Amino acid sequence: MQQKPKRPRTRIEDIRRVELIDAAHRIFLKEGLRGLTSTKICSEAGLSxxxxxxxxxxxxxxxxxxxRMNNRILANEIVLNLRRAHSGWERLMALIDGNFPAQRFDKQAASAWVSLYAEASHNERYARLLRPYYRRLRSNVSSILRPYLEQDKIDHFNLGFAAMIDGLWLRRGHADIDLSLAQAKSVLIDYVEKALPHEVIRLLSEPN
Amino acid sequence: MQQKPKRPRTRIEDIRRVELIDAAHRIFLKEGLRGLTSTKICSEAGLSxxxxxxxxxxxxxxxxxxxRMNNRILANEIVLNLRRAHSGWERLMALIDGNFPAQRFDKQAASAWVSLYAEASHNERYARLLRPYYRRLRSNVSSILRPYLEQDKIDHFNLGFAAMIDGLWLRRGHADIDLSLAQAKSVLIDYVEKALPHEVIRLLSEPN
DNA sequence: CAAAATTTTGTTAAAGCGTACAAAAAATTG
DNA sequence: CAATTTTTTGTACGCTTTAACAAAATTTTG
Structure with missing residues (x-):
């Protein structure tokens, strides 16, 4: 297993890598995973x-x-939102907000990410890439609900919660419906309110 | 606009078309949309x-x-299930059963169909292909709930219902979770029970 | 300005689709 | 029923796209 000989990163190297990653991101959003070719990435970045x-x-x-860059950004935003929250309920809402970022919940982004998810189910390397996101979501939900619910109830809730998030993103990617951010969130919040027992919701609402 | 001159279909032609479609279906399930190449289809069918x-x-x-063949089969199964139902509630359950066919709710099928959905969000021709399925689902749900709910409430329910179905299929396609048919249905039924007002559920349960 | 780093240009190889054509089989006709 | 035509089947090839690499050219740096 020969490792690539690593020289120290030059400034230019760091700049170019970011330029290429950004270019790739723009192409990815516009054309999905299938439209993402080396040539397009380079010319989008204005390089050969x-x-x-x-x-x-x-x-x-x-x-x-x-x-990975996207996962990091998303995770950081969620951490910030969670810090601001003063109750379990607010933390749940912070998770929802984090999973439906206002600037990014559009058809393009939804289509693009779904195309990546699709590939992940046929390719283990891609699947690994997405796992941190799911793990974090599950662990966040669990830590919020653990004081009030048994683990298997939490797991059941989590399954529905994650499926609903994925499903709403998937629907957002379709042209014939026009699913607004507000609608999507409202459906999800509705789900949370009804899937959790009243008693749990009451407890979650208390500031702490 | 020159139409292709249509000769009468020979027996052989019909046989070969079905063989190729079946072969394509097998490859599609195994390798998803991206793995579906002309060469593979033909060799899977044992033809050049x-x-x-x-x-x-x-x-x-x-x-x-x-x-289209799959859509037809699915639709027919649902029609049969709906005929057997004796109440609105049973009709709702028939829809759920129809959308989670026991023989076909596996990782392979889920991955494959998600890959098609992903492509549909970048390609109008593919999107059109899937539209009948969604239209039918929506119209089925609407006709079941119309006597008991206003249209906008129905639409809201419908959005969550469809998103949950899609989301569960998407999660099924992922390797790290092992989502059983029973789990998926239970999450969805749970959702239906909680998203609809008690009064409506009571009325739906009455045989008719 | 020489060495090193960076960038461009051009080439190679693989994959995949569609078409042109050849071969075989079947049907038709005198 | 033999010769001819048509239909069916199978093969081969060309074109395009793309990723990866190599070599040459340019720029930067000490």
Whole structure:
């Protein structure tokens, strides 16, 4: 297992890598995973095509870094929102907000991410990439509900909660419906309110 | 607009078309939309590769016929289930059963169909293919609930219902979770029971 | 300005679709 | 029923896209 000899990163190298990752992100949003080709990434970045494999091992490395970058941003936003929350209920709402970022819940983004999810079910490497996101979601929900519910009830709730989030994103990607952010959130909040026992909701609402 | 001159279908032609569609279906389930190539379809069918465009316009026609075939089968099953039902509630359960066919709710099928849905959000021709399915679902739900709920409440319910179905299928396609048919249905039934007002459920349960 | 880093250009190889054509089989006709 | 035509089946090839790499050119740096 020969590792690539790592020299210290130059400023230019860091700049180019970010430029390429950003370009990849724009192409990805516009054309989905299938439309993401090396040539397009490079020309979107205003660089010539061969440059990609100078700074990255291959196209997948660019894509993977892009996904990781997005996961990081999302996770940070959620952490911030969670910090601001003063009750379990507010923390749940923070999770919902985090999973439906106002600036990014549009048809393009939804289509693009669904295309990645689709690939992940046929390709373990892609699946691994998405796992941190799901793990974090589950662990966040669990830690909020643990004081009030047994673990198997939490798991059941979690399944429905995660499925609903995914399903709403999937529906958002479809052209014939026009699903607004408000609608999506309202459906999800509705679900949370009704899926959790009243007693739990009452307890969650108390500030702490 | 020159139409293709249509000769009468020979027996052989019908046989080959079905063979190719079936082969395409097997490949599709195994490898998803991305893995579905003309060459694989033909060799899976035990025929040589050029034959595909002799019996079909192109690869997409095979795929589209495959999807239509599936839609037909699904729709027929649902109609049968609906006929057997004796109350609104049973009709709702029939819809759920129809959308989670025991023989077909597996990881392979889920992954494959999600890959088609992903493509549909970037390609209008694919999107059109899926529309009948959604229309039918919505119209079925509406006709069951119309006597008891205003249209906008029905639409709201419908959105969550459809999203939950899609979401559960999407989660089924992921390797790290092992979502059983029973679990999926239980989450969905739970949702229905809680999202609809008690009064409506009571009325739905009355035989008619 | 020489060495190193960066970028561009061009090439190669693989995959995949669709078409052109060849071969075989079946049907038709004199 | 033999010759001819038509239909059916199968193969081969060309075109395009794309990723990856190599080599050459340019720019930067010490």
């Amino acid at each position: 095509q061969g440059i990609l494999t100078y700074y990255f091992k291959d196209k997948e490395e660019v894509l993977f870094e892009m996904v | 590769q050029g034959i595909l465009t002799y019996y079909f316009k192109d690869k997409e026609e095979v795929l589209f016929e495959m999807v």
